[in-house]
Amino acid sequence: MARRRSLVVRGPYRGVSGHDRHVREFVRALARQGVRQELVDIPEWGPTRLPEASREPWFDTLGRPVPAAVVLHFCMPHQVAIHPGRLNVNYTMFEASRIPREWVAHNRRHDLVLVPTESSRCAWLAAGFPEERIRLCPLGVDAERFRPDAAPLDVADRRGRRVGEYRVRVLNVSEPGPRKNLLALLRVWIETTAPTDDAILVLKVGRYSMSRTIGLMRDLEVAERAIGKSRRESAPILFVDRIFADDEMPGLFAAATHYWSMSHGEGWDQPMAEAAATGLGLLAPAHSAYPTYLDDSVARMIPSRPIPAAVQGDVGLARLFAGATWWDPDPVEAAAALREVIDGRDRHMSARPRMVARFTWDKAAARLLAVLDELHRRRGPR
Secondary structure, eight states: OTTTTEEEEESOOSBSSHHHHHHHHHHHHHHHTTOEEEEEOOGGGOSOBOOGGGSOGGGGGOOSOOOOSEEEEESOGGGOOOOTTSEEEEEOOOSSSSOOHHHHHHHTTSSEEEESSHHHHHHHHHTTOOGGGEEEOOOOBOTTTSOTTSOOOOOBOTTSOBGGGSSEEEEEEEOOSTTTTHHHHHHHHHHHOOTTSSEEEEEEEOSSOHHHHHHHHHHHHHHHHHHTOOGGGSSOEEEEOOOOOGGGHHHHHHTOSEEEOOOSOOSOOHHHHHHHHHTOEEEEESSTTGGGTOOTTTSEEEOEEEEEOOOOSOHHHHHHHTTOEEEEEOHHHHHHHHHHHHTTOOOOOOSHHHHHHHOBHHHHHHHHHHHHHHHHHHHOOO
16 A cells, blocks of 8 residues: 555756646645655756745655656656656647557556546557557646636736736737747737727746747738738837746636637646636637637637648657648637637636636546556556
8 A cells, every 4th residue: 555655756846947846735735645755856947947945845855766657757758768667657638639659659658647638549550559548637737826816916017007907808828839830929919809899818927948939029020021910019018037936826826817828739728727717818729739628608708720741940840740630710700709809809708717626736637546546456566
């Protein structure tokens, strides 16, 4: 029993990425359920770490060995470091229609693959991975922190007006890159809105790669010339690039009225889930992970069509998505949805009750433990 209620968790947890955040949340939830954990960092996951003042020292106390039968790896398949004599489980995901062929070979060396959504499961099956070696385990959300009455962060735009003074406050939290499709989101905003609209777009960009952020701003200038309209002729856009600690993020969401994504593909989209728990109005593409926790009753689902997953300027990403398809949200439909929001005509029930009932971190951890217990009974210790 001690070995079954102990777990080696190997994954990035000291950084600012969404992946680091869901590792931290799983570790917290497993600890609440009495699981002893040995936490092993993957420092090569990303270059940007949380500032020392924003880190929780408790995580660094979990480095002592535990008598665990299972090693749970939160990483891409080729990053798994197999522990001989233990069951090795890879929790991962994918954002397009089919995983790389080499991932199949890597994951065949592991005892089980866990993914958060049916779209990721289908991506593994489409590449020929055995169905019996993969299980679903959705991610979660901290609905106690991400809630409608959380204290909003006090943020001002570049002209000094408080964000909270705008009637409509649309948020997006993304790392700049081809998959997040931020340029299309910005184009729709610029083309659809006017300076007279009582609305602001708050775009929280990540710090994983400053070159990507610079590239986005250059591409935006090119797009403005192409459409014949600048961002100064639209409703305001506020770019935010500061690093937020975990306990600051709920305030960022509480400062918004709506959350909007134009992503080409998601394994989960943690910010969208947190926006749902906060009770924000949601504009989400109808593809990949989003239908796992959203539908037309709680969100404005933007129709999307499959397109080749083309990546330029990044050899590693291009190799990762080679031969796969992802999805292109319809900009005309997105513009119509955005106009409804700004005009006060959007009508959807809050997604919060669904997130609280089905997608908390405690439920995610319970599902994870049930899957691991099943694996342990079926395979036993190595």
